[in-house]
């Protein structure tokens with residue numbers, strides 16, 4: 001009994017060293033400040049890169065170091081509504097390097113909405129600044145895949161694709177599904193779920209290279225919207241029986257043309273409108289009248305939002321992980337090297353340089 005107690009004490013001491021390792025070394029954190037409001041395409045000059053010395057962590061806090069940071073189109077859209085001077089918004093996978101919180105032990109990886117920062121001190125008293133922010137959660141290391149997947153198919157984009165498509169489009173086997181922004185993070189995921197559900201899937205992309213990749217992961221066909229001579233004619237050719245489900249990532253004229261070919265009782269999941277993110281909202285373009293298509297075919301059109309799925313978040317990750325392990329979900333990452341390149345990575349996604357999910361590797 002005495003020996004057992006000795007072992008327990010020894011284990012407790014070792015464990016507390018792991019959880020509470022409190023290095024006295026000062027840590028310098030780099031972060032990007034949203035310094036100047038975006039106008040048109042973001043520029044490097046919209047951001048200031050600053051460095052600050054972080055204080056020692058307090059009780060219940062942990063210090064973590066970014067490993068991968070996510071780059072998402074919403075950063076362009078949302079930052080326009082935010083005040084300048086804040087740390088640029090975003091999420092990351094980070095490694096805990098110091099901790100006084102048993103739930104976040106040193107050496108573990110966390111998914112956190114810490115913004116564009118290299119190092120972060122987080123504690124339960126940290127106030128959420130927007131509904132986009134989630135309480136950090138531990139992500140187990142992935143043996144056969146990069147841990148950055150928690151920003152993509154096993155994270156926000158994956159859950160948006162899963163719930164945003166299935167909840168609204170309710171796809172049935174044999175139906176035709178069209179996806180814009182198809183070669184991106186969300187679109188390529190939606191297309192593969194549509195195939196799992198037995199649908200015919202047409203992806204819209206900005207290059208033939210992206211389109212060929214879509215076919216290699218199971219899409220039935222694609223349209224290169226930048227080079228096609230007549231988009232509507234080509235769409236009719238590829239979807240001769242009309243469109244039952246449309247997953248809209250881009251909005252604008254492409255959406256108007258697609259909606260004109262929807263079948264009766266078609267469903268449209270409105271995920272984003274990247275084609276307009278660089279627009280000046282004070283001088284909006286004239287809108288195409290979509291109501292005739294909606295009325296004539298009794299279409300259902302619904303906006304979706306990742307934040308609406310927080311209560312089902314972990315079950316979404318579990319489902320996507322299962323499909324990944326079964327080989328039914330293929331992913332591609334566009335990895336940009338270096339924290340300093342965060343602004344370039346954002347500019348890149350808005351220019352369509354990526355196939356699949358964009359992440360920055362620190």
Ligand SMILES: NC(=O)C1=CN([C@@H]2O[C@H](COP(=O)(O)OP(=O)(O)OC[C@H]3O[C@@H](n4cnc5c(N)ncnc54)[C@H](OP(=O)(O)O)[C@@H]3O)[C@@H](O)[C@H]2O)C=CC1
Pocket residue numbers: 072073074156157160181182183184185186187204205206207210249250270271272273274275276304305306307349350351352353354355356357358
């Ligand atoms: N509602 C929600 O909760 C969420 C919404 N989203 C939205 O989903 C959409 C896709 O996001 P995500 O998959 O992460 O990003 P992507 O990985 O799809 O990257 C964006 C892609 O959009 C395409 N694109 C850029 N500009 C235009 C344009 N003017 N017209 C048409 N296509 C364009 C480019 O591909 P190409 O070369 O093919 O043009 C680019 O690669 C975005 O609108 C985003 O805001 C994302 C996550 C959550």
Ligand SMILES: C/C=C/C(C)=O
Pocket residue numbers: 073074077132271272273305306307
């Ligand atoms: C959470 C992301 C939202 C959009 C519109 O991208």
